[in-house]
Amino acid sequence: MNKNWLLVFIAALFEVMWVIGLKHAQGVLGWAITLIAIIVSFGLLIYSGKKLPTSTVYAVFVGLGTAGTVTSEMVWWGEPFEWLKVGLIAVLLTGIIGLKLVTHETEETERGEGEAK
């Protein structure tokens, strides 16, 4: 069951890469990496929607992407550190873990079998 969730997490990692890329990319190489990251993240997002409910996948994708971007901005790009941000990221991650826990037992297989392909 974990393969699909792993793909969502990897998709979010690539999302963080391209969000940072859009802001900070310089030169042809930087933009090429940004473009590749956009393609990879959306490709993985679409693929993981095959087995998991799309809206669940999308919420996790957006959530992890935001958490990753805000964290990277604080760690590497000198955005101010604020406890409020850390607190919100903690709430966000709790939501994602919870969503993962309630999704995998109930819906994953059911939906997977529904699409005969």
Add this chain to the structure above:
Amino acid sequence: MNWVILIVAGVFEMVGVIGITKVNQSPSVKSYLIMFGGFVLSFSFLSLAMKGISMGTAYAVWSGIGTVGSTLVGMYRYGEPKDARRLFFIAMIIGSVVGLKLIS
């Protein structure tokens, strides 16, 4: 006017997410058009709206509309589960995403 544009951007984000569902259900040219069209228009309107609304606010409202909207459409149109715990956790994610984008 910027707010109308922003809401339109959020609605097109929903269209893009619906497109993902459609691509997975029946991968046809039409499905791919809905998906790509939705996201491309969504990003275009978002960047337009950002001319008049600050980036953090615009992003927060945009991702809020897109995720809430696609969750509702997924549940009512595509039979995705309406489990209360699922809604609770999605609300937690959306709430903190909107909060983070507003303060960042």
